[in-house]
Amino acid sequence: MMQSRDSGVIGVDRRGHVVVIRIQRPEVRNALNLAVLEGLRDSLAEADRDDSVRVIVLTGGEGDFSAGADIDMLSGQTSAGYARSVNARCFKEIRRTEKPLVAAVSGFCLGGGCEIALACDVVIASDTARLGQPEIRLGIIPGAGGTQLWRRRAGDGVQSVxxxxxxxxxxFTARRAGLVDRVVPCGGVIEEACQFGAELAKNGPLALPAAKRVMRASWNMSLSGTLDHEVSVMAGLLSSSDAAEGIAAFQQKRPPVFEGR
Structure with missing residues (x-):
């Protein structure tokens, strides 16, 4: 079972069926270096493998989520090298996380940090949060989803700006645009995200990642294809013990007891 631990730049806090993964470089506003990206990738993969984990909260703490990538990660990169770089692969593997991800965002959430947050399924923000993609001001563009992920939540105009x-x-501007799902007072964002995650974790452990897979199928399929895929996944879940338990509990007016099978 995945346990609470502190491994330098990444901390893990276990709260029942919810795991909190925290970026821990406050002295540089949680800037992303290779150690952070590899730590996030490995911790998320471990949570995905652990059947007792149902929801993951990803945060940088109550100070800053992440001010973006260390500039040293980009300095000296070649066009061919970046596409094959470890950091580019880490971002891709983070996006592939199977279990529901809740981002708890405070302070600066910029560049690569913003791309990680917006790749999560639910974004809960502190009223101190500042989201942005400043890469264009360095003569480059976002390279880990920042030209696409804003559009999926807020539309073409917000993405272009x-x-x-x-x-x-x-x-609050981000909330009105649909980029974040909830705004809470400073100092309460992690607790709010954990409480929300605990509510999600009460649902079927097979159904949670299945719903995420189907929703994200639209990233690679047409609407018709995703609707057919939804039917296929739903049909598979109906044969599970969890589905039988959920239906029986509803009929008997009691809370369900899911076992992930």
Whole structure:
């Protein structure tokens, strides 16, 4: 079973069926270096493998989520080398996390940090949060989803302003645009995310990642294809013990006891 631990730049806190994974480089506003990205990748993969974990909260703490990548990670990169780089692969593997991800965002959430947050399924923000993609101001573009992920939540106009303008926006503007799902007072974002995660974790442990897979199928399929895929996954779940338990519990007016089978 995945346990609480502190391994330098990444901390893990176990809370029942919810695991909190925290970036821990506050002295540089949680800037992303290779150790952070590899730590996130490995911790998320471990949580995915652990059947007792149902929801993952990803945070940088109550200070800053992440001010983006260490500039040293980009300095000296070649066009061919970046596409094959370890850091590019880490971002891709983070996006592949199978279990529901809840981002708890405070302070600066910029560049690669913003790309990680917006790749999560639910984003809960502190009223101190500032989201942005400043890469254009360095003569480059976002390279880990920042030209696409804003659009999926907020539309083409918001995406264009973010990727072409480079300015950050505050939590309430982000909420109105649909980029974040909830805004809470400073100092309470992690607790709010954990409480929300605990509510999600009460649902079927097979159904949670299945629902995520089907929702994300739209990233690679047409609407018709994703609807057919939804039917296929739903049909498979109906044969599970969890589905029988959920239906029986509803009929008997009692809470379900899911076992993940």
């Amino acid at each position: 973010a990727a072409l303008g480079g300015a950050a926006i505050g939590a």
